[in-house]
Amino acid sequence: MQKLSNLLPEGFHDALPPNAEAASRLERDVLDTLASHGYARVSPPLAEYEDVLTARMQGAAKSDLMRFVDPISQRTLALRPDITMQIGRIAATSMADAARPLRLSYSGQVLKLRSGQLHPERSRLQIGAELIGTDSVAAASEIVSVAIEALERAGVTGITVDFTLPDLIDILAAGPLPLNEAQIAEVRGELDMKDAGGLAAMGAMGYLPLIEATGPFNEAMKRLRAFDAENLLTSRLDGISKIAASIEGKVSLTLDPTERHGFEYQSWLGFTLYAEGFVGALGRGGSYEIADARGDAEMAVGFSLYPNPLIGAGFGAKQNDVLFLPLGHDLAAAKQMRDEGWRTVAALSNKDDANAMGCTHRLDNGKPQKI
Numbered sequence: 001m002q003k004l005s006n007l008l009p010e011g012f013h014d015a016l017p018p019n020a021e022a023a024s025r026l027e028r029d030v031l032d033t034l035a036s037h038g039y040a041r042v043s044p045p046l047a048e049y050e051d052v053l054t055a056r057m058q059g060a061a062k063s064d065l066m067r068f069v070d071p072i073s074q075r076t077l078a079l080r081p082d083i084t085m086q087i088g089r090i091a092a093t094s095m096a097d098a099a100r101p102l103r104l105s106y107s108g109q110v111l112k113l114r115s116g117q118l119h120p121e122r123s124r125l126q127i128g129a130e131l132i133g134t135d136s137v138a139a140a141s142e143i144v145s146v147a148i149e150a151l152e153r154a155g156v157t158g159i160t161v162d163f164t165l166p167d168l169i170d171i172l173a174a175g176p177l178p179l180n181e182a183q184i185a186e187v188r189g190e191l192d193m194k195d196a197g198g199l200a201a202m203g204a205m206g207y208l209p210l211i212e213a214t215g216p217f218n219e220a221m222k223r224l225r226a227f228d229a230e231n232l233l234t235s236r237l238d239g240i241s242k243i244a245a246s247i248e249g250k251v252s253l254t255l256d257p258t259e260r261h262g263f264e265y266q267s268w269l270g271f272t273l274y275a276e277g278f279v280g281a282l283g284r285g286g287s288y289e290i291a292d293a294r295g296d297a298e299m300a301v302g303f304s305l306y307p308n309p310l311i312g313a314g315f316g317a318k319q320n321d322v323l324f325l326p327l328g329h330d331l332a333a334a335k336q337m338r339d340e341g342w343r344t345v346a347a348l349s350n351k352d353d354a355n356a357m358g359c360t361h362r363l364d365n366g367k368p369q370k371i
């Protein structure tokens with residue numbers, strides 16, 4: 001017989017019991033929280049035309065996509081790396097006439113071209129909410145607090161919100177600290193590594209204070225305001241301070257002005273969600289623009305959670321009693337037990353072993369008896 005390979009590609013895993021069920025319980029808890037705040041569920045497809053997927057959001061790079069040619073249309077399709085981009089398309093097309101602000105939620109698998117060090121998974125569950133039509137401080141505050149509530153509802157504690165300014169370097173480079181395109185990329189790289197020596201070596205000393213303006217929110221914000229002598233960033237910093245004030249005391253707050261997210265479409269506001277006990281981020285969000293058919297832009301703000309690490313840590317798990325139904329059991333009694341919420345496992349032959357099947361009880365004379 002031919003030897004069959006059962007290996008999955010690197011970064012892909014099957015969800016097995018009990019994790020697969022824990023994942024859907026977690027997903028339901030998060031989606032219920034979003035629905036309770038008026039976010040209506042949409043469900044875009046797994047793959048779509050590559051150029052359509054990236055067209056409406058600047059910075060949604062084609063190089064980050066897993067692509068293939070569709071034998072039917074002969075066009076290049078991409079597997080979605082992010083559902084936010086698809087929500088942008090929906091908002092600009094089929095829901096262009098829906099009243100604004102438009103609140104949408106989603107949940108589904110996304111596919112990353114590369115796995116990260118902290119996140120080896122390439123296929124991940126992404127659950128999120130997008131508020132379309134405004135990126136006001138009120139809208140952003142709602143999004144940040146709904147994200148926190150969703151994590152809390154899933155049982156997460158010790159949450160930290162790390163604020164970032166995604167377009168900061170572009171603004172500085174176009175103004176007081178001029179850089180060309182290539183230098184922008186280089187400065188971003190040095191800032192990512194918090195490499196003061198690297199910045200100095202390339203003559204970008206002006207950017208050095210940004211490395212210092214990182215850490216606990218209030219102190220870092222003070223340093224960032226001091227750095228912004230020309231008040232170029234005042235409206236952004238005021239906005240972020242107000243959002244931070246709206247959740248102060250509920251979670252820990254930090255500021256990392258130069259932190260970059262995977263997707264470069266975010267504008268004045270970005271945030272990353274961390275929680276005690278987890279190394280990588282549990283979610284991210286921020287403000288962004290969606291281009292409509294006429295090329296006008298619509299503002300939006302949203303967040304995405306990546307709950308996979310939570311599932312691995314046992315969140316969403318629930319220990320259920322399982323009732324073994326011996327051969328020839330009372331069918332009506334068994335149905336009655338299921339109606340009451342029991343899980344039953346019916347014997348198919350007299351060889352079936354209740355213990356091996358993970359059963360905790362046995363149906364005996366129409367009543368569950370502990371095994």
Ligand SMILES: N[C@@H](Cc1c[nH]c[nH+]1)C(=O)O
Nearest residue numbers: 084284285286302303304
């Ligand atoms: N989709 C983004 C987060 C986001 C949602 N809305 C705006 N930003 C991400 O996964 O990083």
